[in-house]
Amino acid sequence: MGFLTYLINGLSLGSVYAIIALGYTMVYGIAKMLNFAHGDVIMIGAYLVFMCTSNAGMPAIVSIVIAMGCCTILGMIIEKIAYAPLRKATNLAVLITAIGVSYFLQNMALLIFGSNPVSFTSVIPWEGLSFAGGQLKITGNALITIVVCLVIMVVLMWFVKNTKPGQAMRAVSEDRDAAVLMGINVNATISLTFAIGSGLAAIAGALLCSSYPSLTPYTGSMPGIKAFTAAVFGGIGSIPGALIGGLLLGIIEILAKAYISSQLADAIVFAVLIIVLLVKPTGILGKQIKEKV
Amino acid sequence: MLEIKDLKVNYGVIQALKGISFEVNEGEVIALIGANGAGKTTTLQTISGMLTPTSGKILLHGTDISKVLGHKIVSMGLAHVPEGRRVFPGLTVLENLKMGAYTRSNKSEIADTLEKVYESFPRLKERQNQLAGTLSGGEQQMLAMGRALMSKPSIVLMDEPSMGLSPIYVDEIFNIIQSISDAGTTVLLVEQNAKKALAIADRAYVLETGNIVLSGDAKTLMNDDAIKKAYLGE
Numbered sequence A: 001m002g003f004l005t006y007l008i009n010g011l012s013l014g015s016v017y018a019i020i021a022l023g024y025t026m027v028y029g030i031a032k033m034l035n036f037a038h039g040d041v042i043m044i045g046a047y048l049v050f051m052c053t054s055n056a057g058m059p060a061i062v063s064i065v066i067a068m069g070c071c072t073i074l075g076m077i078i079e080k081i082a083y084a085p086l087r088k089a090t091n092l093a094v095l096i097t098a099i100g101v102s103y104f105l106q107n108m109a110l111l112i113f114g115s116n117p118v119s120f121t122s123v124i125p126w127e128g129l130s131f132a133g134g135q136l137k138i139t140g141n142a143l144i145t146i147v148v149c150l151v152i153m154v155v156l157m158w159f160v161k162n163t164k165p166g167q168a169m170r171a172v173s174e175d176r177d178a179a180v181l182m183g184i185n186v187n188a189t190i191s192l193t194f195a196i197g198s199g200l201a202a203i204a205g206a207l208l209c210s211s212y213p214s215l216t217p218y219t220g221s222m223p224g225i226k227a228f229t230a231a232v233f234g235g236i237g238s239i240p241g242a243l244i245g246g247l248l249l250g251i252i253e254i255l256a257k258a259y260i261s262s263q264l265a266d267a268i269v270f271a272v273l274i275i276v277l278l279v280k281p282t283g284i285l286g287k288q289i290k291e292k293v
Numbered sequence B: 001m002l003e004i005k006d007l008k009v010n011y012g013v014i015q016a017l018k019g020i021s022f023e024v025n026e027g028e029v030i031a032l033i034g035a036n037g038a039g040k041t042t043t044l045q046t047i048s049g050m051l052t053p054t055s056g057k058i059l060l061h062g063t064d065i066s067k068v069l070g071h072k073i074v075s076m077g078l079a080h081v082p083e084g085r086r087v088f089p090g091l092t093v094l095e096n097l098k099m100g101a102y103t104r105s106n107k108s109e110i111a112d113t114l115e116k117v118y119e120s121f122p123r124l125k126e127r128q129n130q131l132a133g134t135l136s137g138g139e140q141q142m143l144a145m146g147r148a149l150m151s152k153p154s155i156v157l158m159d160e161p162s163m164g165l166s167p168i169y170v171d172e173i174f175n176i177i178q179s180i181s182d183a184g185t186t187v188l189l190v191e192q193n194a195k196k197a198l199a200i201a202d203r204a205y206v207l208e209t210g211n212i213v214l215s216g217d218a219k220t221l222m223n224d225d226a227i228k229k230a231y232l233g234e
């Protein structure tokens, strides 16, 4: 029974990674850049939810919607101010800017919220399910997190395949110049990608802090890096890849913590990543992307 | 239909187009020929809004589009088949063609156009569910042309459609250009294969390091000694 419990907790953590990884992978696929500030948007989202629920006493669902709205706008502003002017700059310049944005968000949160952890109240009040006379417990947090992740994946894959903005995203990710020739507004498409990724980051923040309730300005940083790892693991640029990468990463991390060593868990996660990339450099579902010169 | 007036384009300090003027009338096939690096691609990219000119005018149906953003030009009736085909490799043939109709919204009209494109390019229909990246060069060129036609353009710009193709495909591509023209679409054709281009063109312009140095009736140019020497390898 212990193993099953770990597995479900792993799936739940992995679902959070997968939702965050979506933001990395979509932005990478469409804007061809690594938005290292993405993890910090999660933290901002979590603080927003915290303020709405704990300070203003709003219902969880309303708080999440407000946080999503704010993070969506934040993501679009970051893209417009920090990244859009660098559209033709070198990858290195964009990367350094992204790191700068990440520190900016962390410091802004430090200034506003201070460095003391706040205790996040779960947005999922449900106790969960209990099986086999209480031997196997699945918490509401875990269950809802997994379901929310799967719903997001299905909706997003449908969106990309069947809507006009989704088609534009596919075209821009395949060939930006050719997309312009089809009449696609590339700037608007990239902006929309940031909007979606950042809106999802707010959900990820709320879910993450519901399971791991200590919230600080650095809360987004490690899950951000892990989710980025998950995106690479699954094949960066691929939406199902983000799901598979995220879930695997979460399961490996929780099982390593349970059966090997909680100190070594992160090292094991990254060791697995390195092995996967040695065997398949493009990640599990990754396509060979021809680098343009 | 399309009128270029004193167009100058810079890449940083390098001036790629030094003030060219030419016009394309409705129903014509115009060839723009010139050596590698003459500025042919730059000309087409500037017309379709991928590059912004330093100065000059580009009149499409009388409207100056030199400052219009690239993505807004397709819906004004101008399509561009870019150099190197630039199909979306990870999308199927059908998805590529549908992408060509991105600016259109009437589903049944799009289906009609798709039917016509498939009539002109039966091979694309056979391979409609195949990924574009797995097509041969000639098939990709047909796809790039079909995709451009999906926007129902009144004028199509084509940048070296025969580049890198085997002789059989080259003939087929030129036949297709001829039939696109016969169907009433105006064509501005950039080619290094001057012989074939002049054979199907009504008029032609010769571009040399950013300047138009010669222009005239295609049949006349074909017999011009300087042209024969420089571009027809005779």
Ligand SMILES: Nc1ncnc2c1ncn2[C@@H]1O[C@H](COP(=O)(O)OP(=O)(O)O)[C@@H](O)[C@H]1O
Pocket: B011, B014, B016, B034, B035, B036, B037, B038, B039, B040, B041, B042, B043
């Ligand atoms: N992106 C660019 N940056 C700088 N110079 C360029 C660029 N693209 C083309 N050029 C230069 O502009 C001139 C015209 O190029 P191009 O229009 O591609 O010629 P063509 O299509 O006739 O071969 C060439 O001298 C080329 O080196």
Ligand SMILES: [Mg+2]
Pocket: B040, B041, B042, B083
């Ligand atoms: Mg060229």
